[in-house]
Amino acid sequence: MTFLQFSDKSVPYGVFVKDVAAEVAVLLQQFKDDPEYISQNKAFAIFGRANVERWRRQGKVTPCKRPGKMEYRTADLRLLQRTQQDYLDPTK
Incomplete structure (x- = not known):
């Protein structure tokens, strides 16, 4: 049996993969x-x-510009x- 070592x-x-799959399934269902x-x-x-403008300023999200919006x-x-x-970290 293979184990993943965390701190x-x-x-x-197998448990790790099932837990990840369950989280993915929940997110897919939530935002479908x-x-x-x-x-x-x-x-x-x-x-x-403020969040959207900060993410844009930091380059984390880029708007798609369409005519008029x-x-x-x-x-x-x-x-x-x-x-x-x-x-507090302006580089992030």
Whole structure:
């Protein structure tokens, strides 16, 4: 049996893979109805204007410019939403 060694414990590989698969399934179910792109106004409403503007300034998200509007990939914004931010480090 193969084990993955973490700093606090060992986990059998099969258990690790099943746990990861379960998390992926939950996320897919949770966000399955998200559109591929959302407008800037909707992004501001869902994720917070300051967050979206900071992520854009830091180069973590890039808007898709269309005639008369700007849109963001919803998957990119969701990923940033789940990522722990370090607000004191300007390079992140």
